[in-house]
Amino acid sequence: MSASVRLLRRPTAILAGAFLALALASTAFAQEADPVAGLGADLDRLWLMLAAFMVFLMQAGFAMVEAGFVRAKNTTNILMKNTLDASIGGIAFFFVGWAFAYGSSDSSNGFIGLGNFALTGFDDYASWIFQFAFAATAATIVSGAMAERTRFSAYLFYSVFISGIIYPVVVHWAWDANGWLTAFVPEGETPIGGGNGYIDFAGSGVVHMVGGFAGLVGAIMVGPRLGKYGPNGEVNAIPGHNIAIATLGMFILWFGWYGFNPGSTLALSGGASELAARVAVTTTLAAAAGGITAVIITKLTTGIYDMGLAVNGILGGLVGITAGCATIDPWASIIVGAVAAAIVIGGVRLLDSFKIDDPVGAVSVHGFAGVWGVLAVGLLSSENGVATAGYLDSSQYGLLLGGGVQQLGIQLLGVAAIVAWTAGTSAVLFGALKVMGQLRVEADEEHRGLDLLEHGIDAYPDFGPSAEGIFAPAGPRGRAAGPTPRPNITTTASASES
């Protein structure tokens, strides 16, 4: 099987045109030979790039949701974690991430890719930028689950591993032509189970479950925030500090998801745009259903309209539809989103009952709703949807729609494999950090806020009675007098008499 065939394949039915175009477009010759195919390839690359940029913007969304959901004293810390995992993700995905996910060489195998390290011998940059944006997303999810008590150096350390190894291996399994779970086998081969293989169109499992379950293991290992669980079993509340930026973050994430899901067609030409548009619709409906469901549930159970859970519900709906956005019909995507929101709310409660402290709900939203999303493919995909999305065997579709149990079985296998791999590697990673005493900050630092000791600042340095907001330099000081020579005496009246 040649390298060019293995790379980034999607089912051939729908994308044959696009695929052909890509193959042709890679030589200048092709442009002249078939200008239409060349233009199709340009269009497809545009789509990949735009989707990548939109997914990249989700970094801002995650940063705002997470920052809004933590206390003011840990805001700089979570912002900086989000900032750096984008940076670390970029460098790690350049050197090894792509290689482990899609790298092609003779030693690549069903478990891991090997090849194109540091993008040597590689020129499919549009695919790289798209895949990088996904990798950065997987890494950033974890920071939320472990917020407000994890040491910054530990965070830097595990970010490298998640974007560099843990996530890429799962990508390889599920999305590389060579992967053992993949639906995108080379012409003539058969996916695992003989049908469609593991269907995870945009990554409820590949991206979100990886982030969510790494976060779960991390949250367990690092332990709850001081004071979250009282001595007599009470579950205390630790409200975040800024609903406005959290809401902004949710909207940015929803926007970014239009790159995440529709962009996962990887192509637009040859009619793939029709599929992409359909995906945009299912994505919208699931998000909407998630938001409404979360509000209804909280209104019924608590009597009030809860904003935090509305945000989590919408995000849960989005995560839930991510695997099945192409194979599930619009009407059914409403169900997927609604169930996802219910799972998120249940998950938040469940974790608390185990004293697992997830400050922003990342485990429920990405982990649990991610599991649901993968399984929903096996429950609610329509026959037509599986065919339209271009998977190989549309006779296997959602159990609840009469498509039999086989697809659900493969989906379960996928869930089990991803959970096992992610939880196992995360346990080693976080366990090692914990044993070395490097995972968590000191109790005193936690009380005073991570911003002060790790970042030397708080996120809103100029609020409070700080007068002019001018500070003398630290260090052996002479008579630094007061920051400014007395100014007011000689100026005009400092208040108008209205």
Place this chain on the structure above:
Amino acid sequence: MSASVRLLRRPTAILAGAFLALALASTAFAQEADPVAGLGADLDRLWLMLAAFMVFLMQAGFAMVEAGFVRAKNTTNILMKNTLDASIGGIAFFFVGWAFAYGSSDSSNGFIGLGNFALTGFDDYASWIFQFAFAATAATIVSGAMAERTRFSAYLFYSVFISGIIYPVVVHWAWDANGWLTAFVPEGETPIGGGNGYIDFAGSGVVHMVGGFAGLVGAIMVGPRLGKYGPNGEVNAIPGHNIAIATLGMFILWFGWYGFNPGSTLALSGGASELAARVAVTTTLAAAAGGITAVIITKLTTGIYDMGLAVNGILGGLVGITAGCATIDPWASIIVGAVAAAIVIGGVRLLDSFKIDDPVGAVSVHGFAGVWGVLAVGLLSSENGVATAGYLDSSQYGLLLGGGVQQLGIQLLGVAAIVAWTAGTSAVLFGALKVMGQLRVEADEEHRGLDLLEHGIDAYPDFGPSAEGIFAPAGPRGRAAGPTPRPNITTTASASES
């Protein structure tokens, strides 16, 4: 007239190519038959989707502007309203909104579409996502005008009606081939008035006036905020709480408008991209002129550079050019934007003189500048603009440019019809809620802020002397002691001696 012809038509002149492409692209056969047409259709769908995503992001823009312009104690409430109208809009537009706007069946008529309920028998998903984003915009405008005192349940209720019925009917009138006002009549038919029909390229009337006038009726019905108008006729000021997020929101809206206006070409292929680019230019110039004009007016009349009105002025400029963005020449779009800003500022004063309380200026920006935008088409459209935009009869153009009075007459008819329908249905809707005592919160709740009683939170829960920000659970409590077992005794010095 066949269903496929009625759907979402634009004037044929410019978009013939695109239209053909769409028609052809809908069958797999077409792809093989004419790959160029297929690619054109892919490109057009891409354009619709991207424009839809950008318009969707305007939800974040509205949320930030409105949140920034209300008091801190009502911030969560307005954020949640914006969040939920996006969700409700999605579900309502799926089940009935599209059907009433563009639904095609034998019972569809000039007043309302009927057909494709819940997207049955429908697969033009790119158009749906684009139209959904517009519907969500119309609904979200209202929340601003009624902010800080409207009951949340009332809001949920009327959101369903606005995105589900009130707005879609206007769309049907103006943009469906079947609509009585439409400019996009089927081949061989003549629009109302015999010329171009009602020209509202991207919806100054269809979208913004609907939102603005529903908001006006709502603001009148719900009454002013307590304290806005003093007992002796004083108009008190109630400043918002966060100029930074309001400014962010304005920029996001401006960005989204590049999807709203240029995206309304609905196609890019066949040279429609040239029109789209021209629209981007007029949109930019009108926004810029609106901003500058608002600043000049406030500087001259009040002596200071007023930020709130600069934001409103830019948005007014954008609303003003929305109807005529394709038919008005760039130089004239500067006039349209400048006049729009002046109208917005006048409108804000006017409403106050009638004791109609619109906390964020939504009625002036979307309603009044929307009326201006619709009329500006009849005043300032150029002959070349009307032709380039592909309307049927370029001999009828702006009165001030010598194009006669007829187009202005049709525009006035459109304004009257939209105002009558929107105000009428809104009056019934809000009137019913008011009679049932469901429209407005209690005075006490209004004083304490809607966040506390409706959402159980305030938007910035962690500011103020709340110590650790950890709270014991509510309910019958044992000795919940203090959230954390005393931590400090044993830890190291909690302050460094510099």
Place this chain on the structure above:
Amino acid sequence: MSASVRLLRRPTAILAGAFLALALASTAFAQEADPVAGLGADLDRLWLMLAAFMVFLMQAGFAMVEAGFVRAKNTTNILMKNTLDASIGGIAFFFVGWAFAYGSSDSSNGFIGLGNFALTGFDDYASWIFQFAFAATAATIVSGAMAERTRFSAYLFYSVFISGIIYPVVVHWAWDANGWLTAFVPEGETPIGGGNGYIDFAGSGVVHMVGGFAGLVGAIMVGPRLGKYGPNGEVNAIPGHNIAIATLGMFILWFGWYGFNPGSTLALSGGASELAARVAVTTTLAAAAGGITAVIITKLTTGIYDMGLAVNGILGGLVGITAGCATIDPWASIIVGAVAAAIVIGGVRLLDSFKIDDPVGAVSVHGFAGVWGVLAVGLLSSENGVATAGYLDSSQYGLLLGGGVQQLGIQLLGVAAIVAWTAGTSAVLFGALKVMGQLRVEADEEHRGLDLLEHGIDAYPDFGPSAEGIFAPAGPRGRAAGPTPRPNITTTASASES
């Protein structure tokens, strides 16, 4: 040389197809003559528009970074500056900016364009919107360097000149076919120096250095903020007020840069999409390297993870790669980003040692890293990169990769010319304002904050013990009693007993 050839040229090798397409597409005839070329032109215009929209969104990014980095009392002021330079930039670029940059007439020359004033005789709107977005960027950079003490009217004044004249002239030199530095000479001519001419793919020099050095001159002329430098030589710290929005701004800027750099291919068809994707990769890696480098340097030198410099470091990496994003290989872009971050951090220190006060780091990020970016082209461009990007003479490439010293020489010439022009004109502009006493606010206003006296507001008007947040109108007042008639007596208990 005909006007149509001079306009906006890029090297012909790669973009021949696109160029041809554009030429053909401008007549309806062409559409029929060659539908593929027409579609290519549509795709290219789409690309220009989308890139323009993304670059426009950078206005929001700049506004948030700058607002976050200043004190709360000057927040409205900086927000309004950012708002108005977008508006002023739009109008100025319409009337004269484009004309000086790319305007074509017989009197155009190597120094300045003349023609198409107010877009007369012009219809390449996609190019205009793209170039406008760039012009607005150049202008907005300056506001950061001069923040917290510059008079608002002075700001308005110099904004007109920067977007209207100073910046367009540099564009003409470097990017117009006619410009004396340009790499994009007409067929048959030779660029300055006989090789590639000045290479600045997306504008490290043309855009960022112009903004950065105008800011430098402005910061020197306006003088440091009161209290920034103590009487005994201390450099005091003046922390900004909101790290959360500053981080958001950084992410928005990074996102916008994907329009800025990849969009500078100006075309997608004819295989230009491959180049654009490659540019997206180098942009990502440089930003990531910049962020990581800044964190490592500050951790090593100060012991803490500094968020403000991480933001500056990422932005520095982005500025650094902007000139060479197309000609520098991905691995080398990591070096470019890392060095840029180091330069930014060094620059921040350096300016302080000269008592030049740049509150947000704009001079270091845009000016110094901009210089580095231009020079990096001459040091690290690969032979293959120069060829792929379509420059004329790939035998001249990076000195460090063995490509000789000539390209570096031309780059140095470009730096010198841009610095001389920008600094010279800025010195005249700011000098005149200073002489007239119009450049800086009074000391008392500076102490109380620019928001209060220039804008009559502070950015967070509703925080603090302001009770209901309702204020009686100013002016001769009757007995304005208290804003609301006493409400509480008759309402229900205002606190629930839990």
Place this chain on the structure above:
Amino acid sequence: MKRIEAIIRPGQLPFVKQALEDIGHGGITVAEVKGHGKQKGVTEQWRGRQYKVDYLSKVWLLIVVQDAQAEAVIDAILDAAATGEIGDGKIFISEVQDAIRVRTRERGEAAI
């Protein structure tokens, strides 16, 4: 001189201020505080979890007055601040030895 310290509902501040102006007293200092007395706090909710907020927002007023004016000021505050519901607040009165106007260095009752 008397130091009158009142802790009142935020919403009543404008009325108190007006009442003080009506009787001719201008000088006042206010701060945002939180407190609880008999009034026991509210239940709030964070991501589905309800919790008790013990402290409610109040406004703290500091008014220094001449002895002779004290009762008038107190009465004005009592009238304007009361709603009749628990949570109306408290007034504490103590003795001030001296007052100084910074600008003029006047001392004593003249400085108020």
Place this chain on the structure above:
Amino acid sequence: MKRIEAIIRPGQLPFVKQALEDIGHGGITVAEVKGHGKQKGVTEQWRGRQYKVDYLSKVWLLIVVQDAQAEAVIDAILDAAATGEIGDGKIFISEVQDAIRVRTRERGEAAI
């Protein structure tokens, strides 16, 4: 009546509050303040430049009690607020002449 004014570490507030409830005293007013005494501030950093923040966040408590309860309240605060490190804070005690409950206009010890 005594006016007990305590400036304590923010983190100790919940314990102080609990201790006061344990001895049966409910009324309390708190505010965010900054201060310094022997404890001299921390070093912070802004864009690479280190600076001294002289004032540290503290919580200011105002508790007015009947004379008889004063020592019990003071002891409770001392127990709950102390960590043994510098920066633990101060308590100041002064005399209050009168207290008034706004809602009922009760005066004196009954009003506390």
Place this chain on the structure above:
Amino acid sequence: MKRIEAIIRPGQLPFVKQALEDIGHGGITVAEVKGHGKQKGVTEQWRGRQYKVDYLSKVWLLIVVQDAQAEAVIDAILDAAATGEIGDGKIFISEVQDAIRVRTRERGEAAI
């Protein structure tokens, strides 16, 4: 012991603090307050509408000193806080019965 309570302009705080350090007094507590006296507020504007803000931002200082030091501290504040314009603020002096250092439980003048 004396309880010196000063309400000053925010911009003068650094000078006051320096002046106190110069005469050897360290302990101080500050809070953000708003107030008005003779100085009557400013006119602000919201979306084109001008309104009066009655309260201006001030900083409230609490400094407890030994009796002997009181006048020196007051003089230092007066010197450093004055600009000569209305709005310079007020100082109120009252008696403190006792002071306690939380960490050591020292009482009286030693605790300051």
